[in-house]
Amino acid sequence: MELRHLRYFVAVVEEQSFTKAAEKLFIAQPPLSRQIQNLENELGIQLFERGSRPLQTTVAGQFFYQHAVKLLSNAEEIKSMTKRVGTTDRVIRMGFVASLLYGLLPRITYLYRQQQPQLKVELVEMSTKDQIQALKEGKIDVGFGRLRISDPAVRRVLLREERLMVAVHSSHPFSTQKEGVYLSDIVEENMFFYPSTSKPNFSTQMMNIFSEHGLDPQHTKEVREIQLALGLVAAGEGICVVPDSAHTIQFPHLNYVPLLDEDAVSPIFLATRNMEESEDIKALFDCIYQIYDLEAIKYDRSVF
Template structure:
């Protein structure tokens, strides 16, 4: 006995006619009649009163009908529940560079979770360069980074340009310049760069920024991560260039001054596989721009 036999039987009972049931099931009447006869033969009982108009069930047929309806209903519930479980097991893995956690990435991921409750979201910190390889190998589905790294297998979308700032000790003379300073003002300072590896990275970007303005800073020191760099700045050991979002890191005697040079920005890119047009990726883009709208951040959505 198969579920389709139960569906055939239930349709005949509810339509009280083989002809109408066949039309409802989009099958011919003779095969439907044979299926019901086979069902009766398998059960060893008669399910319908022969010759009745409209067609009526026997007492055993009525009993079988009630339980057949329950079984079909249970089957639909199991199907729906299984589909929900399957949705819950779908995973989207995001690679990100650590500095983005101080910006809007946490808000974006949180909103994405709320709007995709059946989707499992995994976050993995990795450099922009490593994200490209991870995308190609299928280890991540999305990458959030800051570097312009091109690869024909990866599509890179510029989300926005984040202004850069200079972190310095409260005793530093340049702290008085509240409206901002220029790279020429800090070229001779003790400057901490981060991270120390792997290359290329944000420290590479800062070096390139100085080169763009034909500046050659001499007192550079690379440290492992942004927290270490800012800790040293708070200790009065030097200064550090950071994305604007890093000003959420507050330490005693630590101040942030805007960089006024036009090129003093750090791009934020989203990278996906070139042919990926999945619904989840489109939903992620929607979440990104919803957050940008709430934060009054300018962006160009025509790039997606």
């Protein structure tokens, strides 16, 4: 059994047709049918229900399909990683969510470039969800995100948890609450969530935090990005929950007030491929923890 047999089989299952699968694979249908028949002979089982329209797998065929997809995915991951290891010009591509640019990521990246001059560092802005797929496809080497997205091919390390703040107009009663406010205090407010990209995203995380407190904000609106949300707050249109590092974004009449709920935090994760054990990744962690030491930020070094 070869990988091409698995590719042929997966294509037939997903297209539910030998004809469509042959077109997708750019081969003629008779050779494709023979390859599937040879695969069935080698396994000693029937993979497809004969005469079904559209074409359906047997129970054994469905089991084989699920594992064939995993094997093909692993093969692509190994091929991609091997190419990267053998590349003469060493490049590390780091995915990140945009809000992290207002925090420590720029300092970490600059320090990393200074300490690893032989490396070409490329930053690629993308959602946490897209980072997972990009890691598996070898398009990036690490990803900095805020969401707890699990995948067996990806290792996720919690770097720290960032406190959340409430952005309000200077005329808003909350702006005088210097000690802070609670989620229950703001649930009835007109609230901007961001981004308006596909879920899950930061707005999903915020709704989950409210839900865990038994709260259900009703007056919400999603906008494209954090700058737009804060600009609307500065215009007196409502309020917005943001990570603490976002307070570096300044508009006239824009104030930031702490959220006092203990779990009002946004985690920051670094994700790598499960099989990734390169010295470049370890050096990146060293830079992260050097910056954390300078900022007196607590972290657990044992995780990597």
